[in-house]
Amino acid sequence: GAGVSQTPSNKVTEKGKYVELRCDPISGHTALYWYRQSLGQGPEFLIYFQGTGAADDSGLPNDRFFAVRPEGSVSTLKIQRTERGDSAVYLCASTVAEGTGELFFGEGSRLTVL
Amino acid sequence: AQKVTQAQTEISVVEKEDVTLDCVYETRDTTYYLFWYKQPPSGELVFLIRRNSFDEQNEISGRYSWNFQKSTSSFNFTITASQVVDSAVYFCALSEEGNTPLVFGKGTRLSVIA
Numbered sequence: 590g591a592g593v594s595q596t597p598s599n600k601v602t603e604k605g606k607y608v609e610l611r612c613d614p615i616s617g618h619t620a621l622y623w624y625r626q627s628l629g630q631g632p633e634f635l636i637y638f639q640g641t642g643a644a645d646d647s648g649l650p651n652d653r654f655f656a657v658r659p660e661g662s663v664s665t666l667k668i669q670r671t672e673r674g675d676s677a678v679y680l681c682a683s684t685v686a687e688g689t690g691e692l693f694f695g696e697g698s699r700l701t702v703l
Numbered sequence: 704a705q706k707v708t709q710a711q712t713e714i715s716v717v718e719k720e721d722v723t724l725d726c727v728y729e730t731r732d733t734t735y736y737l738f739w740y741k742q743p744p745s746g747e748l749v750f751l752i753r754r755n756s757f758d759e760q761n762e763i764s765g766r767y768s769w770n771f772q773k774s775t776s777s778f779n780f781t782i783t784a785s786q787v788v789d790s791a792v793y794f795c796a797l798s799e800e801g802n803t804p805l806v807f808g809k810g811t812r813l814s815v816i817a
Contacts, residue, residue, distance in 0.1 A: 631807030694748040
């Protein structure tokens with residue numbers, strides 16, 4: 590498709606498990622962002638990539654969270670030792686022009702930690 | 704530190720009524736950017752508008768209009784003659800100079816009743 594694709598759309602896991610969430614941005618978009626959205630809240634910034642490198646990871650809540658973008662396209666958000674508080678919708682966005690704010694978002698991956 | 708406040712958590716209007724969504728922001732920068740995004744039930748955030756801090760002209764796009772007032776640090780969004788399809792959560796966001804990631808407000812849920 591032409592938009593940002595995120596998989597899985599829904600993930601239910603048990604506390605303590607490892608989870609990977611995948612984002613496939615729009616072709617040609619060099620900047621990729623991860624946000625987290627809890628119920629009734631606005632999206633909160635986690636990390637963004639310019640190409641393959643993490644340009645700003647200041648939003649990652651702790652060292653259980655990690656993200657990669659090895660080839661400058663697809664990105665994977667990895668969460669180790671999941672906790673119930675990690676339950677949220679994880680949103681990915683991409684843009685062709687970094688800093689313009691015209692982000693194109695995917696539909697998100699809803700993570701539920703039991 | 705940057706902050707966005709959307710005081711209205713939920714608004715309900717009858718179709719064809721006009722409705723204004725409020726947004727108040729805080730920033731220490733003189734150069735910054737303000738945004739509105741729409742999040743329909745599908746979950747995918749859709750970009751609506753971007754304004755920079757040096758352009759206080761109000762903008763109109765069809766039934767949508769935006770009122771930017773630096774004196775009150777507000778960037779309000781008005782929908783004229785609302786329609787059921789306008790039902791969504793609307794987020795105001797701010798980005799400071801230097802390509803900082805967007806900071807979102809908590810959103811306003813708009814319900815337009817036929």
